[in-house]
Amino acid sequence: MNADTVIVGGGIVGLCTAAAAVHRGDTVVVVDPGSAATAVSAASGGLIRRFDLGGRLGDLATAGFDRLRESAQTCAAFHRTGALTLQYSSQALPTHIRARTMLYAARAMRQRWPQITVPPNVIGVFEDGAGWVDAPVLLATARTELADRGVEFVTDRVDRLVVDQRRIGGVVTGGGRSITASRVVVAAGSSTTGLAATAGVDHPLRTRRIGYCYLRLGSDRTAGLPTIVDRVSGTWVRPCRDPELVLIGRRQEIFGVPAEIRHEISDADVHEIRTAIAQLLPEAADAPLVGGITAYDVARPDPADPPLRHCVEPRGLTVVAGWNGAGFKAAPAIAELALGDRVSVEGEES
Numbered sequence: 001m002n003a004d005t006v007i008v009g010g011g012i013v014g015l016c017t018a019a020a021a022v023h024r025g026d027t028v029v030v031v032d033p034g035s036a037a038t039a040v041s042a043a044s045g046g047l048i049r050r051f052d053l054g055g056r057l058g059d060l061a062t063a064g065f066d067r068l069r070e071s072a073q074t075c076a077a078f079h080r081t082g083a084l085t086l087q088y089s090s091q092a093l094p095t096h097i098r099a100r101t102m103l104y105a106a107r108a109m110r111q112r113w114p115q116i117t118v119p120p121n122v123i124g125v126f127e128d129g130a131g132w133v134d135a136p137v138l139l140a141t142a143r144t145e146l147a148d149r150g151v152e153f154v155t156d157r158v159d160r161l162v163v164d165q166r167r168i169g170g171v172v173t174g175g176g177r178s179i180t181a182s183r184v185v186v187a188a189g190s191s192t193t194g195l196a197a198t199a200g201v202d203h204p205l206r207t208r209r210i211g212y213c214y215l216r217l218g219s220d221r222t223a224g225l226p227t228i229v230d231r232v233s234g235t236w237v238r239p240c241r242d243p244e245l246v247l248i249g250r251r252q253e254i255f256g257v258p259a260e261i262r263h264e265i266s267d268a269d270v271h272e273i274r275t276a277i278a279q280l281l282p283e284a285a286d287a288p289l290v291g292g293i294t295a296y297d298v299a300r301p302d303p304a305d306p307p308l309r310h311c312v313e314p315r316g317l318t319v320v321a322g323w324n325g326a327g328f329k330a331a332p333a334i335a336e337l338a339l340g341d342r343v344s345v346e347g348e349e350s
């Protein structure tokens with residue numbers, strides 16, 4: 001079997017890279033042992049927005065936003081709720097807010113969204129066109145569309161990369177299949193480190209715990225609620241398809257956790273989430289628990305280390321993983337970088 005481009009991993013980054021490669025006329029094979037439903041991407045909260053507090057990820061989220069939203073809209077996976085980012089008023093706002101945003105003082109937020117309580121020293125940046133994506137629906141649709149456009153999906157685990165005279169030559173799967181290609185993109189989440197090592201490439205990553213719970217807040221309280229990224233309490237909130245429910249997650253600084261996704265959440269984690277959200281969304285404190293997810297994301301041990309490498313040797317190999325909890329919203333722009341394109345950010349090149 002051969003292709004112009006082999007993509008190892010069918011999560012959101014792998015699928016977006018497959019879409020970009022097929023768009024430029026490549027023959028493409030995606031290898032993944034699971035379905036799109038088993039990737040970390042399927043457990044993602046799916047909060048997407050252009051606005052970020054700056055930095056490279058903010059640029060990539062801006063660059064990829066329209067494409068991600070458009071794809072999600074065509075399969076009814078996008079929910080436009082607006083996105084509210086909360087921060088202390090003493091914190092500097094980025095000088096380059098590229099999205100169309102509105103700044104809210106605490107009192108104005110209380111008037112617009114009576115279900116949230118924000119202390120006077122906190123401001124909100126509201127991005128009207130943003131929202132959340134139903135990740136499993138988007139991933140399944142993207143996979144079907146890519147198959148229709150000729151992308152071949154191989155359900156197998158890549159065991160090793162093949163290097164031929166300092167160039168990438170393809171991959172070998174656990175099932176014994178050899179796939180030759182002049183370009184290989186490894187977007188295999190936490191497995192990326194081990195696979196890259198088979199071609200002599202160092203791409204260290206570590207897993208980090210991330211989870212969320214669903215609480216039954218009631219449709220009267222969720223009505224009009226935007227997605228919220230609260231940088232003060234470290235929580236993020238979004239409405240759900242079921243208007244009775246709200247999803248609340250909290251970033252955890254727990255590293256080296258098993259690379260597994262469990263459709264449950266511990267009492268201790270729920271307690272931590274309820275405590276953290278108590279001021280912002282007081283009714284969440286005793287709203288009934290409906291379920292949750294305990295998962296992991298991959299982070300770079302040294303944040304200065306780039307999450308994407310175009311390898312000088314072997315040529316033709318790109319490894320891409322470690323977006324520290326923001327890989328979903330940035331995926332279309334990451335895909336273009338993975339194929340070696342310069343990513344345009346609202347007229348600038350970065």
Ligand SMILES: Cc1cc2nc3c(=O)[nH]c(=O)nc-3n(C[C@H](O)[C@H](O)[C@H](O)COP(=O)(O)OP(=O)(O)OC[C@H]3O[C@@H](n4cnc5c(N)ncnc54)[C@H](O)[C@@H]3O)c2cc1C
Binds near residue numbers: 210325
């Ligand atoms: C609970 C949670 C909430 C999140 N919320 C948000 C959010 O709101 N917004 C946001 O922007 N980001 C969010 N993130 C982060 C984002 O979801 C991830 O950064 C992103 O989905 C990672 O995508 P990926 O394609 O790199 O990896 P993955 O989705 O992990 O895909 C990797 C794929 O590689 C495959 N694979 C592994 N080993 C091999 C092998 N040897 N051979 C072949 N295939 C292999 C796996 O089966 C998998 O399908 C969240 C993450 C989590 C866990």
